[in-house]
Amino acid sequence: MRCTEVRAQLDALVDSRLDAATGSDIEVHVESCPECRRLLAEMRTVDDDVRGRLRAERMPDDAWSRIEARLQTEPRRTLVPRRFATRVAALAAAACLVAAVLWIVDSSGATSLAAAAVRDHLSYEKSRDLGPGAARTIEEAEALLENRLGLTVGIPKLGDTCGVDMQFVGARPIGDASAPAVQAFFTCCGRPVSVIFTRDAAVTDCQSMQCVCGENGLQMCTLVRGDLRAFFVARDHVPSELASQF
Amino acid sequence: MTSKRISDADARQRFIECAAEHRHALYGFARQCLRDAASAEDVVQETYVSAMRGFSPADPPRDLRAWLFTILVRRVLTHNRDLAREAGRIELRSDLDDVTRRSAARFDGNVERALEDTSDPLKRAISRLAPVQRAVFWLRAIDEFDYREIADWLGIPVGTATSHATRAREQLRRELGSWRFASGNGIEKG
Incomplete structure (x- = not known):
């Protein structure tokens, strides 16, 4: 594969959208091409860093406490609905x-x-x-x-x-x-x-x-x-x- | 044909136990799409209430997380007119496009100003993504949902969802590529 073909598909590779054969072809090329390898490594590094930081977002404890309190008191629909005749x-x-x-x-x-x-x-x-x-x-x-x-x-x-x-x-x-x-x-x-x-x-x-x-x-x-x-x-x-x- | 009757208190408790572990993921997505912490909390709360009403401990969903996100995304779309518009849920006449673009630009500007920490390049980069790109990127990259599910939730073709995610990743890499994160301290020049 040529570098241009490989680079056009690097994003799909990182995003796990390629079939196994194409992914393997690209990996083989990347092994032997320093520039494509550098590009792929950089893409993965940035993506991993972004994912790692964004996944760290947490719901504040007090927000969950409020939600849990409401779930404890909110009426549940029972197996046989109460307003059957009208709704x-x-x-x-x-x-x-x-x-x-x-x-x-x-x-x-x-x-x-x-x-x-x-x-x-x-x-x-x-x-x-x-x-x-x-x-x-x-x-x-x-x-x-x-x-x-x-x-x-x-x-x-x-x-x-x-x-x-x-x-x-x-x-x-x-x-x-x-x-x-x-x-x-x-x-x-x-x-x-x-x-x-x-x-x-x-x-x-x-x-x-x-x-x-x-x-x-x-x-x-x-x-x-x-x-x-x-x-x-x-x-x-x-x-x-x-x-x-x- | 008999159904196992479970007390309301047990059903409620079972739901809370099962659903609690997904709260951070739900909140993270809502927070990115709505940008306002109070709105994000409201939408997540309504999602949980809605899900609890439909939860049957005798027949729990195969994938509770996906079910919660199904409800959440629809509620987020209802709250976020910009995202709904980009996902094609609100139809606009072509002669309104310019107005729409200006409105979207204003929205993005507001979002950026509203960020708690505008000195954080990652947050700034994320805020510059179009709402629908941000939503698709988050559901794919952070929550690792299948493109088919994402497309279904947002009401867009699978190919469009893939393109949005690709463009979002490209933009983030462009803006952040020459930087390296330093743990706990924002990012530093690489």
Whole structure:
């Protein structure tokens, strides 16, 4: 390799972005070239020094004491949210584990709805068109839920959810008269999420609620309570068992 | 399908124990992006509160540090309009570019003046980085996150994140390259 080629890639080498073969070629060149070796050494020295000093930044003890004190007293959302009836945001905090979801979905024969949710979301992402009857504001979406499904629920606003930053994008009616549903679009920790609302009297409650929100945003999950069913589908977290259907 | 019920006090204590070790890393990043110690503390505090509400001891996150940073970066973006703008989270019309540049220059000037120790060349060099460069550089070089994660958090393409980090490193090396750090005493000419 020539010096110019090597020097163009020294930063990538220092940043561990090179594949093993290229990295090795550069190391071989550097061994035999004093000037490139000097440049690489200087880059590493400066980077190490900068890292060492900046990592030494510490949160003041009194600041942590204040945070810890607040954490000791701040109300935690429990496994079953307190404001269930009024805030769908709380539903997000009480999602079932994927295994439980699949069990519920399979047992009620509703897999096709989950599949449709993901398909619809992918289609929406391409077109950015919610179609006729779409709700663009939270108030419109809440009215749509009430008119179409007779559900009085609240759409989550940013900051409502526990550990998850959900932002409302839009909602639209889906399904037909025999199986009406509403699909709401959110971004959750930067990822697209669809929430499907249906009425389903067949399953009356779910006893296996566990909070899984936060780690990677919402994964696919479902929550059933009374006659309300909500599917939460994050595009990049479709379980492999379902992904094969698309 | 049963869930293990853990008392609220235990869950709270478990969260604090697990999360406390990341406080310096979270604070360091917030401090660099927000520049104001009180704002940094507020944002870190809100991050912890938000995370605690979602924390389930029965099913803890695989990577608590990454999860905390996911929340933190979004909160920092909400607080820091300059960083959000550079990351494309705030769209601007092209005819506003000049105003934006002047505003950014003013922001950087303010940041520099606000530094506690302007005699420290490292702090000065860091403060001269554009907000988004500073954020990417910090998340990569100091906290060693993957570029894909960083890009995802900031809402920018992976290639753009890599470029920001490269430019930040080049600028720091240019400004600090002929100097050597002397431990505990700032830096001295090499």
